[in-house]
Amino acid sequence: MGQSGAAKKLWALVAGLPTKVVGVGEHDAPIDVFFTNYPADETGMEGDLVVGFSTQERKLDIVDRADVEEAFRRFVPEAGVLKVDGHDWLADPWSKGTWCTPPAGLLSTYASALESTEDRLVFAGSDISHAFRGWIEGALRTGAVAAARLAAIIDEG
Structure with a gap:
């Protein structure tokens, strides 16, 4: 079954988008959310570097340029996908899912135990952070x- 993080992540070089666009899909859209991560003026490339996420229920092939272009055109009809890449974390045999997405109640029940120190053993990581869980900031x-x-x-000896 894996864990509850269930998204496919895609990267696309897209021309014809408005400046710093964000899109949030409706229930039948192939992409759940996408946004401009690096505008063309920051990358020196033709087009903006866009990151997007699609859940397992959506039938988007995240590495098929034509399929991704069709998905973007539902939001911006002039969009042209130049290149695309991504990774289906759900199909990955090692991760079996995306970032940490614990079920409801798990962290509120066990958070203090996860961050406690055990003798000289100290824990850290984004998955036990109170803020920015799952991100480098956490x-x-x-x-x-x-x-x-x-x-x-160490000071205590």
């Missing part, structure tokens, strides 16, 4: 807390 925040806790342990 990993950095818990890393800073873990480093301070470890420094205190």
Whole structure:
């Protein structure tokens, strides 16, 4: 079954988009959400570098240029997909899903145990962060807390 994170992530180089666009799909749209990650003026490329996410229920082939272009054109009819790449994390035999998406109640029940120190063992990582869970910012925040806790342990001898 895997875990509950259930999205396919795609990257596309897209021409013809409005400046810094964000799209959120309706129930029958092939893409759940997409946004301009790097506008053309920042990358020097023809087109904007866009990141998008599609859940397993959506029939989007995230590495098929024509399929992705058709999906973007539902939002912006002038959109032209120049290149596309992505990874189906759901089909990946090692990850079996995307970023940490714990079921309701799990973290509120076990969060304090996950962040506690056990003797000289200190935990950190984005999946146990109170803010920005699943993002590098969460990993950095818990890393800073873990480093301070470890420094205190070392100081105590």
